[in-house]
Amino acid sequence: MPLIKIRDLHFYRGDRAIFDGVNIDIHRGKITAIMGPSGTGKTTLLRLIGGQLRPDSGTIEVDGQDVHKLSHAGLYELRKRMGMLFQSGALLTDISVFDNVAFPLREHTDLPESMIRDLVLMKLQAVGLRNARDLMPAELSGGMARRVALARAVTLDPMMVMYDEPFTGQDPISMGTIVNLIHRLNDAMGLTSIIVSHDVMETTEIADVIYLLSAGKVIESGSPVQLRRSSSQWVQQFIQGLPDGPVPFHFPGVDFADDLLSSEVSA
Amino acid sequence: MIDFIRSLGRWGLDTLQRLGSGHLFLWYMVKGIPEVLLRFSLVIQQLQSVGVRSVMIILVSGLFVGMVLGLQGYNTLVDFGAEESLGVLVSLSLVRELGPVVSALLFAGRAGSALTAEIGLMKSTEQLSGMEMMAVDPIRRIIAPRFVAGIISMPLLAAIFSAVGIFGGFIVGYGLLGVDDGAFWSQMQVKTDWYDDVLNGVIKSIVFGVVVTWIALFEGYDASPTSEGVGRATTRTVVHSAFAILGLDFVLTALMFGEI
Ligand SMILES: Nc1ncnc2c1ncn2[C@@H]1O[C@H](COP(=O)(O)OP(=O)(O)OP(=O)(O)O)[C@@H](O)[C@H]1O
Ligand SMILES: [Mg+2]
Numbered sequence: 001m002p003l004i005k006i007r008d009l010h011f012y013r014g015d016r017a018i019f020d021g022v023n024i025d026i027h028r029g030k031i032t033a034i035m036g037p038s039g040t041g042k043t044t045l046l047r048l049i050g051g052q053l054r055p056d057s058g059t060i061e062v063d064g065q066d067v068h069k070l071s072h073a074g075l076y077e078l079r080k081r082m083g084m085l086f087q088s089g090a091l092l093t094d095i096s097v098f099d100n101v102a103f104p105l106r107e108h109t110d111l112p113e114s115m116i117r118d119l120v121l122m123k124l125q126a127v128g129l130r131n132a133r134d135l136m137p138a139e140l141s142g143g144m145a146r147r148v149a150l151a152r153a154v155t156l157d158p159m160m161v162m163y164d165e166p167f168t169g170q171d172p173i174s175m176g177t178i179v180n181l182i183h184r185l186n187d188a189m190g191l192t193s194i195i196v197s198h199d200v201m202e203t204t205e206i207a208d209v210i211y212l213l214s215a216g217k218v219i220e221s222g223s224p225v226q227l228r229r230s231s232s233q234w235v236q237q238f239i240q241g242l243p244d245g246p247v248p249f250h251f252p253g254v255d256f257a258d259d260l261l262s263s264e265v266s267a
Numbered sequence: 268m269i270d271f272i273r274s275l276g277r278w279g280l281d282t283l284q285r286l287g288s289g290h291l292f293l294w295y296m297v298k299g300i301p302e303v304l305l306r307f308s309l310v311i312q313q314l315q316s317v318g319v320r321s322v323m324i325i326l327v328s329g330l331f332v333g334m335v336l337g338l339q340g341y342n343t344l345v346d347f348g349a350e351e352s353l354g355v356l357v358s359l360s361l362v363r364e365l366g367p368v369v370s371a372l373l374f375a376g377r378a379g380s381a382l383t384a385e386i387g388l389m390k391s392t393e394q395l396s397g398m399e400m401m402a403v404d405p406i407r408r409i410i411a412p413r414f415v416a417g418i419i420s421m422p423l424l425a426a427i428f429s430a431v432g433i434f435g436g437f438i439v440g441y442g443l444l445g446v447d448d449g450a451f452w453s454q455m456q457v458k459t460d461w462y463d464d465v466l467n468g469v470i471k472s473i474v475f476g477v478v479v480t481w482i483a484l485f486e487g488y489d490a491s492p493t494s495e496g497v498g499r500a501t502t503r504t505v506v507h508s509a510f511a512i513l514g515l516d517f518v519l520t521a522l523m524f525g526e527i
Contacts (some may be wrong), residue, residue: 050400072404079402090397093389104401107408152401 001064003028003160003192004049009058011041011048016252018044019055020216026160026209031186031193033203035238036213039251042196043087045213046162049194050084051075063159080108083153083161087168089145091137091152097124098133101152108156123151126181128174143169150178154185160192161185167199179206200239204228212238215252285489292406292485299404299411309412310419317413317480318420321377322427325370329428332369333435336360340436341444353446354455357436358429362459362468363524366429368516371475374421375508379483382413383504386487387497395488410484417483421476422469429468467523474515479508 004026011019018041026032034042047053049060051067060067062078070078091100101120105111111119124130127147137145146169153161166182167175183206186193197203203210204224211221212235220227220235227235236242243249250256303310340356386409389395395405433455440446459465483504490500 047396052396052399076402076404079400082400084397084400086393086397086400088393090393092394092397093392104403107401107403156401 002026003063004194005059005061006049007059007061009048009060010056011044011053012056017216019048019058022058022213022216022218024211024218024221026192026194028192029186029190030208031182031195031206033195033197033207033210034213035197035200035203035210036219037238037249038198040213040215042213043164046084046164046194046196049162050079050082080156081159083156083158085146085150085153085161085163085166087164089137089142089149091140091145091149093137095136096133097129097135097137097140097148100137100148101133101155104152104156119155120151123155124148127151128177141169143171143174146170147174147178150181154191157189158191160194162194162196164196165198166195167197167202175202182206200241204239288489289481289485292488293481295406296411296414296481296484299407300415302407303411303415306412309408310415313413313416314420317378317382317416318423321374321420321424324373324377325424325428326431328369328373329366329431330435332365332428333357333361333432333437334439336365336432337436337439337444341440341446350440350444350446351450352454352458353436353440354433354451355458357440358433358455358459359464361429361432361436362464364516364520366425366432367468367471367475368512370425370428371421371472371479371512372509374424374476375479375483375505375512378417378420379479379504379508380501382417382480382483383487383490383501384497386410386413386484387490387492387500390488390490391492391494391497406488410488413484414480417480418473418476421479422472425468425472425475463524467519470523471516471519474519475512478511478515482508482511 002025004024006022006024006026009019009022009024010017022045024034034045036042044053048055049062049067051070054068062082065074065078067075067078091097092103095103098120101123102116105116105119109116121130121133124133127150129144129147129151132140132144132148137148140148146166150163150166153163163182166178170178179202182193182195185191186206195203195207204227207224209221210224210227212219212227214234220230220232222230227239230236254262336357337353340353340360341350344350344352344356386395389405389409395409398405398408437448437451440451441448486500486504486507487497490496
């Protein structure tokens with residue numbers, strides 16, 4: 001049985017369908033990548049899985065529980081077993097790097113401070129920022145902040161981690177480290193990982209399964225090898241990053257030529 | 268015309284909806300209070316930033332308000348040869364009205380706006396949703412401690428304001444205008460009643476503390492997550508708090524002192 005089962009998911013922002021009948025299975029112990037053009041709703045999907053947004057119809061089950069039918073307490077209990085790396089990092093700005101990583105431990109466990117210290121330093125060591133522990137989030141670069149957020153996402157040793165764009169803003173070395181780290185966490189700790197990313201290279205390197213989303217639908221899914229062999233023009237264009245093809249680069253709406261020709265002047 | 272009615276309707280619905288979510292928010296905060304009392308260190312941190320940092324402005328304003336009361340009161344009383352009663356006038360005005368009301372207005376401007384901006388910014392930088400995903404309820408962890416701190420701070424600040432104000436009135440009356448100091452203090456002691464005056468003043472300031480902190484926290488939590496949204500929410504906190512304080516003051520005064 002998959003850890004996460006998404007069935008016939010519909011979600012609207014205003015009149016615009018972000019998801020229009022999506023089915024996704026995320027299997028235990030695997031790394032599943034969600035890919036798709038910017039603005040298709042990848043972050044939205046993670047928020048739906050985490051219970052921060054409600055679908056208009058359809059269901060999302062995590063570990064056998066329907067996320068949106070859980071009580072407040074039940075949802076919070078489930079979230080203790082989910083880690084999430086936010087696209088923006090979402091670090092708490094008024095406490096240090098160390099305290100940020102220690103935050104979930106202090107909130108949810110009664111561990112003695114010495115043990116918390118060891119655990120936090122271990123996680124920070126893994127992302128190469130052990131010596132940055134006394135810095136405040138405002139003193140970090142974007143890439144560093146994201147690595148701290150990554151360390152924080154896994155401090156409670158969750159059963160699954162959702163990474164929203166873990167590779168963005170990393171130099172080649174830390175990128176390699178993070179790819180390795182995600183891979184190692186997944187294999188060593190038996191985590192289930194969901195990666196949202198645009199980095200085709202890195203993602204295909206570690207993902208077991210990839211889902212390609214566009215215009216509210218799953219366009220294609222399968223292993224990296226299967227996708228590379230896919231005959232779909234759409235998939236080929238996306239994976240190879242070609243500028244021309246069926247993948248829309250523009251936010252949907254009025255055609256450019258019509259827009260230029262129209263006499264309507266917006267006030 | 269139709270447009271006007273329509274926008275009136277929309278405005279009405281929006282207002283109702285905000286009122287509803289504001290009350291729901293209050294309910295969640297109140298539900299979070301028992302847990303906060305068990306983890307009182309969170310409240311102590313907030314007492315520092317909400318309460319202690321407002322002390323300076325309260326001291327200075329209280330002193331000047333008291334001094335002005337001394338001057339104005341003397342000018343009126345002296346016509347009736349009743350300048351000995353200056354102490355009563357100053358203390359009753361402060362303890363019943365000006366202490367709770369002016370310190371609440373200052374509190375809204377100093378601490379309320381800061382709370383709204385802080386929470387609004389935490390929301391717009393996703394710190395609140397980050398917390399939710401770490402299974403930490405921001406209403407219990409962030410909002411409720413601030414709420415409790417606001418409720419504790421307000422009556423204390425009002426008391427400081429009244430005390431300093433009475434002292435200011437005394438400086439002016441005794442030092443500048445030559446009112447007899449014995450009469451100033453003894454009349455004040457006789458005529459200021461613990462229950463009718465002091466306790467009612469304290470009740471007022473607790474009510475104001477609840478309302479101002481509630482408005483400030485709700486505006487921050489409900490702010491649209493942009494810099495403009497947070498700015499607007501901060502302004503709204505100060506304006507709505509002022510209306511609420513003055514309106515409630517009338518109601519409370521009518522209930523407590525008016526023979527209605
Ligand atoms: N708060 C919101 N209100 C209205 N629309 C929103 C809101 N948040 C996101 N959207 C819309 O939902 C769509 C999906 O957004 P989402 O952030 O999930 O995209 P994404 O796939 O994560 O993109 P990216 O790769 O750039 O991060 C976007 O087109 C956006 O316009
Ligand atoms: Mg995104």
